[in-house]
Amino acid sequence: MSGEFNAGLEAHLKGGLTTVCHAWAITRKDGVVFAFTDHDLPLRFAGFEFRADAGLSALALAQSTGLSVDNTEALGALSDVSLREDEIEQGRFDGAQIQAWLVNWADTSQHWLNFRGHLGELTRAGGGFRAELRGLTEALNRPLGRVYQKPCSAVLGDRTCRFKLTQEGYAQALPVQTVTDARRFVWEDFLSYDTDWFTRGRLEMLDGPATGLWGGIKSDRIIGTARVIELWQPIRGSVQSGMQIRLVAGCDKRVETCRLKFNNFANFQGFPDLPGEDWVVSVPSSSNVNSGGSRR
Structure with missing residues (x-):
């Protein structure tokens, strides 16, 4: 998504002779930050120090107003001082936040945030990598909502489960x-x-x-x-x-496990009494339980 266009940068671009370059900042989920520029000298603005060592360069930046995935890619070089292949292989860059600016390197106060999103698929070859950049609208393409099912839908220890994994024995x-x-x-x-x-x-x-x-x-x-x-x-x-x-400790999402193993039934997020698919064929019976299931 585009940020507010900088008035100073707009005036600079209209002047004809420009001194602009690109800058990127990658923030991983563990808080580690990498910042690069395609200028030949390092730059400082927006709270980042951008290195000039070919860590990242844009191939295309095509954005749309709909919910389709932005056609946005970047190329980068793998090295011990920028992005390391072993860290990419370990998944440390999966889902990392990325920001891209157009900036006047002669006056870095003139900059425009023209992309914000996260890293998608990364492929590696020949000492480099190709990264798919996904915009903020990507999240709107995912189905959301509550699923009515017998097993619990929470993740053990999350804000809906509320179980404290710091308790002794877990x-x-x-x-x-x-x-x-x-x-x-x-x-x-x-x-x-x-x-x-x-x-x-x-x-x-x-x-x-x-x-x-x-x-x-x-x-x-x-x-x-x-x-x-x-x-x-x-x-x-x-x-x-x-x-x-x-x-x-592990949880198999069953109501019995929630109650007996974790003593957390009050926060169970499933529906254990939800009828099964064959409940429509259940009929009263005086001899045995007739739930519609197999009698064997």
Whole structure:
């Protein structure tokens, strides 16, 4: 979306001979900020310091007034001093906020915010990357609303669930003992929780190159004296023995789990008494329960 056009910049553009360039700022979800310009010297304005090291350059900036996705792309170079390939691979730039300006490099008070949105799909090749830029109207294309279903629709610990994961017994920090392919974790004599306690929960990295990354837990089993936890997908970063992780209890969204495991039934966001699809064939019966389902 476009910002208010700067009067000074407008006058400068109408003068014929211009000294303008582009500038971009990327703000990741973890708060890390990257700012670049295609000018040959660094610039400072809008609270950012823009580096002049070819971190990003625009291919096209086509915006529309409807709800269609803006045809907007950018090219960038991968390097240790700008955007690193391993951080893109780890997903640290997924959904990052991006702002783009047209600025008079001779007088940086003359600048215009001509795009604001977030990073979409990123592809990497030949030491560089291509990023899809999605405008603010992209969010309006997503279906929203409440789904009426028996399972709970909340995420454990969110503002609708309201369960405090800081309560004792629902999260455990400990070092990695044995790890295979950043996906299968094994601990000896870690039996203080029931089997499946962490199934559908989270494994969060607390230190090392993968700090801040997490994976969904597919299974939590006890085999002999060992606890084996397997993730749905590998952690997208280096994971080694001795690194600190945090295990968060899992929730299968059932009303029984909410009431018995978390004692949080008052905040259950499902509809456990919602009739099933075959309720229309239910008829009274004096001999047994006739719910419309199979009698076997």
